Amino acid sequence: MTIKDVAAYCGVSVSTVSRALNGHPDVSEDMRNKVLDAARALRYVPNRSARDLAMNQSDTIGVIVRGGTNPFYTPIEHAMEHTAELRGYGIVSRQLSSAGDEIAEAAELARTKRLKGVVLLGGRFDYSTDDAQSIGVPFVCCSYTNHFGDLPKDTYSSVSINDKAEAYKAVHALIDAGHTRIACLLSATDDQSISQLRYDGYCQALEDAGIPLDLSLVLKTNGFLMSSAYESVKEAIEEGLDFTAIFSIADTLAIAAMKAIFDTGATVPDDYSVIAIDGIEMSQYTVPTLTTLCQPQETMGQEAVRLLVDVLEGKSQNEHVRLKTTQRSGGTVGPARR
Amino acid sequence: MTIKDVAAYCGVSVSTVSRALNGHPDVSEDMRNKVLDAARALRYVPNRSARDLAMNQSDTIGVIVRGGTNPFYTPIEHAMEHTAELRGYGIVSRQLSSAGDEIAEAAELARTKRLKGVVLLGGRFDYSTDDAQSIGVPFVCCSYTNHFGDLPKDTYSSVSINDKAEAYKAVHALIDAGHTRIACLLSATDDQSISQLRYDGYCQALEDAGIPLDLSLVLKTNGFLMSSAYESVKEAIEEGLDFTAIFSIADTLAIAAMKAIFDTGATVPDDYSVIAIDGIEMSQYTVPTLTTLCQPQETMGQEAVRLLVDVLEGKSQNEHVRLKTTQRSGGTVGPARR
């Protein structure tokens, strides 16, 4: 069942069928309907490979997810898939561990699959101009933007929250509740990822409040592993680390932290307050409900592909969209007791 | 940068290059190395579209996920992606709501993307021979198998647990702890999905223990929504429904149920015991840790694509793999107090 069959069936040439099917203006209405009907009747489905080959393109955009196990990304990915579909694009995604090299992966994928564009989900912040060039197609950074690299703003798009500012807000909520011994749960302070940025916000909030930074309160986890966050927090408590609140850079880590707290016999928020950033569905169901700054996940996914597709279709230039979080008032933040 | 360029660069014909690149035996060692070096030097990347068109295939397998928001599927999808990559196949996935028609979607996807095979993740159980035919390519059912349809066993593969038996086991654990008023939290009792199967196991366990089935204890949720499970359980408790334990057909619903229990002022497991099936990472971090029967998620994903690829490559016939769960002894099951 090829375009030839449809042509033969209608008694016309393949070029006419092609034109009719692709909505070209130079076909008579009669002919167009005839062809459309025939295609439907014959259950004709165009061959993408042939089409792509002839047009030397692919209408496929790639999504590189760094740290793919994080449930935070799932709704974003769904939104991307959906939006791409609406816009007539296909998606091929690739999951990387949080140690992977998303640039290399993107470049490789873009080349082998002849992608028109790429969205990088949850990457680092230190891309160089060379990195951007190596990808070879337009790209958008989703859930982060270039902070430490030398990338000119007009060479890529991005959609993200203001990580540092939001972290600042979260930590400030703790300070407002009277906490001064505030631990920070993160993956690293210098990995050029959101972890570093949110850590910066944490430091800034402390500084502005006149609270000296105590590095012993910076709890590092191995990657973004919940198990590691659990161990880290449990150990801190058992060793008698003096703190009354935790700012976690991610909901997942916060959930693990809460578990660790309860397992040591302490409670939330009486003994320890907890606040985080992300707003995944699961964290609504912790006991008490996690207080967190919710990122608009669906919007993020939608915007990311909208931005990309608009650039691809020449409808607009590269843009940088900053989204706001909304605070979920859970029950994990209470007054400082000690 | 096409195969022609490589050929010209080496001073040979394109067919020689093609053969060398694709590992055909009828090329001299010297020539092969020469071509390989050239390809690397020129950073040549084959054009998939052209290749697929010429070979009339695609080396792509599709994954249709029904109820894609369920975190239970995430590790399975990752495992599939990884295994497919190792075997030299690409993956294109599509998420469906739990109300979607996975057969229609699979058929459509298989045709438009010229897929070699499809894996259906989390579907129904009532496929007819016509359904199977409409997909048009080999397929494997992952996380379920055909129970109610008329599909001959040798027309498809599957990898799943024995849903009814595992549900039986879970409910039995509750009965062993002395519970007789056991609620069942599910999405539907007759939707031809795992929900129905696990419900059957629930009924069987009660029957074998001489406990009469009480339909008021069957708590239905809207789809697989956690919010719905939460409401359902909360309402049940507030209305004074008499039960001491819950068997949930999924971890996600169980987590929501626990939240509902705590929100009414009751506790787990003192007032209500909870047991589920799935074993997602998150349910390790509830307080107390959810007692559940863990499905081997990675293995499931691996096996699903292994089965499919083996069939595609003629290495084996369709197979039906039954996996076992391992019980995670959490802290949500206690003795019946009332």
Add this chain to the structure above:
DNA sequence: GTGAAAGCGCTAACAA
């Protein structure tokens, strides 16, 4: 408004 024909990059007979 429609058709003929070239060609996208690659594979696979068939020759040599």
Add this chain to the structure above:
DNA sequence: TTGTTAGCGCTTTCAC
């Protein structure tokens, strides 16, 4: 062992 050549199914000039 290597080269020649004919497509794969589609889009797109260029004539008509």
